[in-house]
Amino acid sequence: MVREEYTTATQGTSLERPENQYVYNIGIYGWRKRCLYLFVLLLIIILVVNLALTIWILRVMWFSSSGMGHLRVTSEGLRLEGESEFLHPLYATEICSRVDDSLLLHSSQNVTVNARNADGHITGRLTVGPKAVETHGQHFQINSRNGKMLFSVNEDEVLVGTGKLRVTGPEGALFEHSVETPLVRADTSKQLRLESPTRSLSMDAPRGIHIKAQAGNIEALSQKDIKLHSSEGMLVLDAETVRMxxxxxxxxxxxxxxxxxxxxxxxxxxxxxxxxxxxxxxxxxxxxxxx
Structure with missing residues (x-):
């Protein structure tokens, strides 16, 4: 509190001070002063709490100059060690595992991998679900380790590039349309059977059809007719015994x-x-x- 008094006097004279004095109080007093101190104290408490939470988060998340936790920032990209969970889509140009470990993608519903063009449209999709594996694209191909094509699929054809296609199911292979192949052969201890339950069975070849059984018989059974036709040649039955x-x-x-x-x-x-x-x-x- 500052008190200012104004008195006019002349040297050699004495005057009595007036009874009415003017006092000006400058500052904050009363409940305003207490509220200000309380607000400053509250700001200091909040500041200390925020600083403590920041330090706790840094220690829990393992923040460092090289990364965060198991995530490390290297010159080649990001290196992630251990198991991680992504709640939103992940965009990356390449994902690879360590040299001595495998890469595992796990999801409670499905795992979907999309490929997009420059306009953002999906050009290919691979979905691994709980009941099926689906792929969408114009071409699907499987190559061996040395780059040889093993299996290829497009809208026009399905191509198997291996030297031998083996069907191990007890019911064999089912073809709804024509099949083009240079050789159909069964295993050594198995029988080869070509059957059409409800339709006809036709075998055509421009240079002839060769049917051979090395250790057994050849049987042709039909409910109606069996036709052996040669457009430019003759039909030869060459055997020691021909029985009808x-x-x-x-x-x-x-x-x-x-x-x-x-x-x-x-x-x-x-x-x-x-x-x-x-x-x-x-x-x-x-x-x-x-x-």
């Missing part, structure tokens, strides 16, 4: 002979039948079977 046990016997309207020697005859429509063998051909005598 169910060929019909030709007759002249009388009972056939009981002899065991017969002649195979061919009708104009291609049907085969047996006629009793004689000194000459007897097919004309039994031609009525062609009708």
């Amino acid at each position: 046990p169910k060929l019909p016997h030709g007759s002249k309207g009388t009972s056939g002979s009981s002899q065991e020697l017969y002649e195979i005859c061919v009708c104009p429509d291609g049907k085969l039948y047996l006629s009793v063998a004689g000194l000459g051909s007897t097919c004309q005598e039994y031609s009525r079977d062609c009708q």
Whole structure:
């Protein structure tokens, strides 16, 4: 508190001070002063608490000049050690694991990898879900370690680049349309079976079809007809014994002979039948079977 008094006096004279004096008080007093001190104290407490929390966060998150926790900033990029959880999308040009460890991507729902072009549109997608693995793109290819193509898929064809395609399922392989291959072979201890349950089975080749069984029989079963057709050549049955046990016997309207020697005859429509063998051909005598 400052008190200012104004008195006018002349040397040699004495005057009494007036009773009314003017006093000016400069400053903050009373409840305003107490509120100001309380506010300053509160700011100091908040400052100390913030400083303590900052130091605690730095120690808990392992902040340092080289990175944060298991995350290290190197000249080649970011190095992350241990398990980490990403709550939002991760954008990176390359993700690789350590030399002596594998890379594991884990998710409770699915793991999706997207590839985008310069306009931001998705050009390829790989989704690993709990029930299926889906890939979307114009071309899918699997290569070996030395760069050889093993499997390739596009909108026009599916290409298998290995030397041997093996199907180990008990039901074999199911093809809804045509199949083009130079060789179909079963394992040494297995049987090869080509079957069409509800449709026809057709085998076409410009230079011939070779069917070979090294240690067994070849059987062709059909509910209706079996046709062997050669457009420019002949049909050759080369074997020690050719058996046709169910060929019909030709007759002249009388009972056939009981002899065991017969002649195979061919009708104009291609049907085969047996006629009793004689000194000459007897097919004309039994031609009525062609009708």
